[in-house]
Amino acid sequence: MPSLSPSETDPAARILPCLGDEIFWTPAHDATGDWAGHLPLLFWAAGHADPRVAVTLDMSDGTAHFALCQAVARLDLACQCHGILDLPADRAAPLASENAEQYERFSQLHPRSFEPDAIDLLVVAPAVNPDLLDRLAKRWLERLSERGIVLLHGLSGADAGTLDALAALCEAHAHLRLDHGNGVCLLAVGGAPAEPVATLIDLCRDEAARLRLDMILNRLGAEPAPGPASGTPRAANPLASALAGLTGRRPEPGRTGRGDPSARITALAETSAVMARQRDAARTELAGRLDEIATLKAELAEQRAQTRDAQSRLVEGGIGGDLLERMIAREKRIAELAARNDDLIEQVETLTLQLDTRFDELAAVTDTANRTDSELLKTKKALKKAQAELREAKSRGKDETRIDKTGRAEKRATLLAAREGQLATQVTALKTRLELLHQRVVEMTAFENTRGLDTGRTRRTGGRAEFTTLEALHSEFAEAELNTPYFDSDK
Incomplete structure (x- = not known):
């Protein structure tokens, strides 16, 4: 019987092949706040969960939602994006303007709800807290499809009540918890997540593999380049562009400019x-x-x-x-x-x-x-x-x-x-x-x-x-x- 190579038997060694070039992308929009450190995972989830309907819950800024839209546009996914926006007019106007300018074809910002089994990817913009998790469990989880997944963040600074509520959700669903940034959790709420999502969750049951993934995403999300003003694309990452070229995926139109020479x-x-x-x-x-x-x-x-x-x-x-x-x-x-x-x-x-x-x-x-x-x-x-x-x-x-x-x-x-x-x-x-x-x-x-x-x-x-x-x-x-x-x- 032929022997297996370490990469075939070691879950930690199999982590990198599960990741795509999405994790190397540079955000095309202003990336601020706690979600900035988790954008590599969000890009990966958008690319491998293959969502048809993606929702950003409780938008307070555009970091998570516009990163989601960037992934949909760059990968040319057949996906409709919805940002649940319930803000005062002076705060909502800049976000609505940028959304209309860049992603009007497939993205909408509104305070609407959804039918059951309709959402494939739910990105929760605020950091987790007991009230948010309670609302998530009672009003939103039933709206996710069979392959639906949820992305949450803010675990590291959460209090005991929040962690207990999150533990209950994790016990009920397949999940992946990572410690980089302020902590992030991927919940596979549906019973049939996309194969890449299920594979990554299964591999990370091994602690060494989970730590390997955590280290990779921490390196990629820990030191984002200073972003420009909201709505202005950032300079493309040469490494990300090259890797995208190897896979046949090119950067979005208009996002390969090199900017001011001194900058x-x-x-x-x-x-x-x-x-x-x-x-x-x-x-x-x-x-x-x-x-x-x-x-x-x-x-x-x-x-x-x-x-x-x-x-x-x-x-x-x-x-x-x-x-x-x-x-x-x-x-x-x-x-x-x-x-x-x-x-x-x-x-x-x-x-x-x-x-x-x-x-x-x-x-x-x-x-x-x-x-x-x-x-x-x-x-x-x-x-x-x-x-x-x-x-x-x-x-x-x-x-x-x-x-x-x-x-x-x-x-x-x-x-x-x-x-x-x-x-x-x-x-x-x-x-x-x-x-x-x-x-x-x-x-x-x-x-x-x-x-x-x-x-x-x-x-x-x-x-x-x-x-x-x-x-x-x-x-x-x-x-x-x-x-x-x-x-x-x-x-």
Whole structure:
């Protein structure tokens, strides 16, 4: 029977393949308040629950609802979005204006209710409290469909009464609770949630898998880039755009602009500083682990000396040769394990350097991809305008002046079409390069998982308890290295 790889048996290793490129998206609208840290999960839920009707309950700002609309527009979902808006006119007007400008085709803001079994995704905008949970249980859960899910936040600051009420809901329904931000909970209220939702909830019954997911979403949602004024799109994330390109999903029209150059330079400097801090933290942790290994090596050397003394005493005392042979074999095994440990340390250092290199290369390529994609969009717009001018010139021009204008328009359209083809070729080449880089990262991750499996076999073969501790520490560091994300850029 063939053996299973770690990624097939370890729930934590299966978390990342369950996540899509949605978690890397940059919010296109002003993201403020507590929901800003949970937008990666909201984007994922919108993309994988495949809702037909999505509702944002008790809107006080546009963070959650407009992120939901962004996902529906970007993924071109057949979904109607509803924001339950019951605010004074002066607060409701800006939200209504932005909604009408950006998402009028499929989004409405109103204080209405819904029929039973009508809602597939319910996003609760306010932080949880006892009254809200009571209203949710009595008035809203019955309105969710068989595949309906609910997203709640504000768990970490909740009082005992709120947590008790939430625990009752979690006991009655399949759920996923995460601790990042101010705490978030996904409730699968319907009996038949979409397969990706059910799979993620099932995987996260394993605590290691849940912690892995919590760490990933915390990294992505912890430091959002400063948002512009409400209604103004934010600069697109190059990494998110590149990953979207690999999956065939392109950013929303009008959301790939790069903004003011000075602001872009400032954002790049801030991103570089964040990356530098993360690398420094990883290297500091590596130094600490190496110090621990050095200490354990010293203890190992001392025990070797004691073993040699014991061997000498055995020889001098004429004690049985079998015991001496076992001690010699044990010493040989210790030496083999020590050599294996040295080799693993060297591999860790090599992988650390390779990851740094791959991350820098990926960042450069994705930035180029984003810039090229933006230029392609502008060229398409210019081509469309030129074609319109050409049609107008042909229909209205009979005299020499109009004929001349027609010729110029035709020439301009031809040039723009050629430029569009060149840019499309560049984008294709960049996608190919990104796929190669992504494959390399996957191979490196698989190598780390395999190394962890080999270490487990070493422990099963026996050996000293002290060296088992040494191997465990090394595995722990390898896991930390594996968990270091390659996507902290938020440009």
